[in-house]
Amino acid sequence: MISLAMAKSFPLLILLILLISAFIMPLVKNNRVVKGISLGTMMMAAVLSVITMIYVVKNGSFVYRIGHWDAPWGIEFYISPMEAAIGVLFTWVAGLILWYSLYSLEKEIPSEKLPFYYLLVNVLIGALLGIVYSNDIFNCFVFVEISTLASCGIVVIKDKKENIKAALKYLILSCLGSGLFLMGIAFLYSITGNLNMTFIYKEVAAAQYVYPNVILISVVLFTIGLGVKSAMFPLHTWLPDAHSSAPSVSSALLSSLVLKGFVILLIKILFRALGFTLVKELPILDLILILGSLGMIMGSVFAILQKEIKRVIAYSSVAQVGYIFFGIGLASELGVAVALYHVFGHAVTKAMLFLTVGAMIETTGKKKIEDFKGIGKEMPITLGLFTLGALSMVGIPILPGFVSKWNLALASISAGKPILVAIILISSILNALYYFPVVIHGFFGEENLKDRVYKSKQKPVKEMLPVICLSVAVLFVGLISEPLIQLFSLGLK
Amino acid sequence: MERLFINYFETGAIILFGVGFATLLLHNNLIKKIIGMNIMDTAIFLFFIAKGYIPGREAPIIQDVHKGAAGYINPVPSALMLTGIVVAVSITAFALALTIKLHEKYGTIELDQIMEMRGD
Numbered sequence: 001m002i003s004l005a006m007a008k009s010f011p012l013l014i015l016l017i018l019l020i021s022a023f024i025m026p027l028v029k030n031n032r033v034v035k036g037i038s039l040g041t042m043m044m045a046a047v048l049s050v051i052t053m054i055y056v057v058k059n060g061s062f063v064y065r066i067g068h069w070d071a072p073w074g075i076e077f078y079i080s081p082m083e084a085a086i087g088v089l090f091t092w093v094a095g096l097i098l099w100y101s102l103y104s105l106e107k108e109i110p111s112e113k114l115p116f117y118y119l120l121v122n123v124l125i126g127a128l129l130g131i132v133y134s135n136d137i138f139n140c141f142v143f144v145e146i147s148t149l150a151s152c153g154i155v156v157i158k159d160k161k162e163n164i165k166a167a168l169k170y171l172i173l174s175c176l177g178s179g180l181f182l183m184g185i186a187f188l189y190s191i192t193g194n195l196n197m198t199f200i201y202k203e204v205a206a207a208q209y210v211y212p213n214v215i216l217i218s219v220v221l222f223t224i225g226l227g228v229k230s231a232m233f234p235l236h237t238w239l240p241d242a243h244s245s246a247p248s249v250s251s252a253l254l255s256s257l258v259l260k261g262f263v264i265l266l267i268k269i270l271f272r273a274l275g276f277t278l279v280k281e282l283p284i285l286d287l288i289l290i291l292g293s294l295g296m297i298m299g300s301v302f303a304i305l306q307k308e309i310k311r312v313i314a315y316s317s318v319a320q321v322g323y324i325f326f327g328i329g330l331a332s333e334l335g336v337a338v339a340l341y342h343v344f345g346h347a348v349t350k351a352m353l354f355l356t357v358g359a360m361i362e363t364t365g366k367k368k369i370e371d372f373k374g375i376g377k378e379m380p381i382t383l384g385l386f387t388l389g390a391l392s393m394v395g396i397p398i399l400p401g402f403v404s405k406w407n408l409a410l411a412s413i414s415a416g417k418p419i420l421v422a423i424i425l426i427s428s429i430l431n432a433l434y435y436f437p438v439v440i441h442g443f444f445g446e447e448n449l450k451d452r453v454y455k456s457k458q459k460p461v462k463e464m465l466p467v468i469c470l471s472v473a474v475l476f477v478g479l480i481s482e483p484l485i486q487l488f489s490l491g492l493k
Numbered sequence: 494m495e496r497l498f499i500n501y502f503e504t505g506a507i508i509l510f511g512v513g514f515a516t517l518l519l520h521n522n523l524i525k526k527i528i529g530m531n532i533m534d535t536a537i538f539l540f541f542i543a544k545g546y547i548p549g550r551e552a553p554i555i556q557d558v559h560k561g562a563a564g565y566i567n568p569v570p571s572a573l574m575l576t577g578i579v580v581a582v583s584i585t586a587f588a589l590a591l592t593i594k595l596h597e598k599y600g601t602i603e604l605d606q607i608m609e610m611r612g613d
Contacts, residue, residue, distance in 0.1 A: 138573055145580045149587055156591065161598045165607060168591045172526055175584055176517060179533045182577065183510065186537060189570070190544045 007055035018126035038118040046091040078135035100466040108247040124150035128261040154250040166241035177228030184221030197273040230262040233295030243314035248358025256351040289329025295322025300430035337488040345400025353389040376443035390435035403481040502543035509536035534581040545570030
């Protein structure tokens with residue numbers, strides 16, 4: 001088919017559409033037109049990514065040479081089923097979040113800044129897709145920097161005191177992370193002489209006996225550098241401030257997509273550039289496993305201690321990213337495939353949680369958890385959607401949270417570390433401890449529901465439709481868990 | 494020990510990196526933090542360029558005659574660091590702009606004092 005063969009150039013086309021259209025927005029004076037451009041380009045990207053996905057599933061992975069330069073000299077995009085699926089996830093979730101933002105964003109940021117906000121979002125998603133698609137480490141570094149700047153931008157755009165503080169903290173720690181990451185590239189380049197991941201994989205097989213220490217140093221630098229950016233446990237300190245003070249649309253984007261871009265880059269470097277067999281021999285995966293487990297427990301403990309609902313969800317992200325690192329650290333193919341599946345499940349669920357909470361804060365004007373008692377009567381649909389997300393986070397069967405926990409437990413048993421199942425269980429119980437009180441106090445309790453008027457604060461269904469779509473996506477991701485996990489384990493080879 | 498002196502470029506770069514890293518982490522003054530960040534970035538540039546340098550060869554700019562690949566140093570690290578410098582400059586500019594904003598709102602750029610003002 002002619003149309004499907006063209007799919008090879010779609011990844012580049014998606015990036016160009018997003019990045020070029022971004023810079024048209026500030027030139028347009030009318031905010032409605034800006035919103036149209038933003039949503040339209042994201043939908044185009046979403047459709048193109050789906051076509052790419054269909055092509056990749058039918059014909060297998062492919063390499064796209066940018067400018068038709070051959071590999072060691074030019075930059076390549078390497079699209080395996082994994083990259084294509086992540087591309088679909090990023091564009092669709094971003095599209096739904098943008099759809100939600102059409103109705104709510106103007107209440108949070110000044111309307112003259114709206115074009116700049118949509119500029120930043122398009123640049124951010126474009127850069128994240130660049131990280132996912134690119135096969136060239138230095139190209140990935142440039143995209144990492146672009147996405148860092150753009151994500152700082154969407155935090156700071158509210159122009160409040162705490163936003164500027166949070167964004168500066170985020171920026172400084174991210175710079176630390178990208179410094180370490182670039183140093184890692186320098187070490188890897190010095191022993192392999194290549195920046196293309198496929199070629200690094202070929203060269204590193206010969207170099208590993210000559211320079212074992214250099215490989216170890218570079219892997220540690222990559223892990224810590226990207227760990228800072230993706231909120232690996234002891235390095236997560238910037239996350240709660242940045243995610244809780246940002247507008248809720250930004251929080252949803254940051255928490256569900258931006259963290260994941262860097263995790264996927266780490267997975268690509270570890271398992272594609274260096275290879276399974278080499279990485280397994282290094283102590284780095286044990287370190288990732290320990291930090292992931294710590295994050296799963298400590299993130300939840302910190303979340304229990306919080307009073308503001310957005311901070312609770314922000315700390316919950318630390319715990320959930322812990323699950324992803326846990327899966328990577330298990331050092332088995334199933335573990336990494338489940339980690340990638342958790343990227344999927346967490347992205348849709350966390351986007352839904354942040355948007356529902358954003359709607360609650362918007363209509364009530366309150367931020368503390370105790371102010372949301374009895375809100376289930378006033379906003380039944382919103383809290384119902386929140387409940388679905390919370391159930392998935394805690395791990396109720398069929399929902400994605402359960403599937404990844406179940407498979408992580410299986411993977412840790414087959415990796416010969418059954419003690420880790422206990423950590424998964426403890427973390428699930430802790431998750432329940434901070435999600436369920438919100439739901440229970442929201443729906444039940446005599447004194448909570450007194451004086452509340454049924455559906456009095458409910459947003460119109462039209463405005464909640466994107467969140468309802470996300471909830472369908474949550475169920476869908478839960479239902480197609482088997483083929484997705486298989487797809488990911490294929491994509492890693 | 495001897496290896497450290499032979500590879501003095503790399504040794505210097507790592508020392509500079511440590512200086513920048515410590516400055517970035519340990520200072521409370523935001524301007525000093527940004528300076529530390531720049532020192533760190535410069536250290537990486539030095540490290541990278543030292544990797545591409547081959548003693549006795551010329552910069553890869555062809556004047557009059559092309560001397561063949563053996564006549565020039567490896568141009569890739571230099572080209573990469575050109576991009577790296579652009580990235581570092583833009584991040585510095587953004588960080589400085591945020592610092593100015595922060596000074597407008599809080600009246601100070603000492604991070605420990607800003608953290609104390611958390612309550613309001």
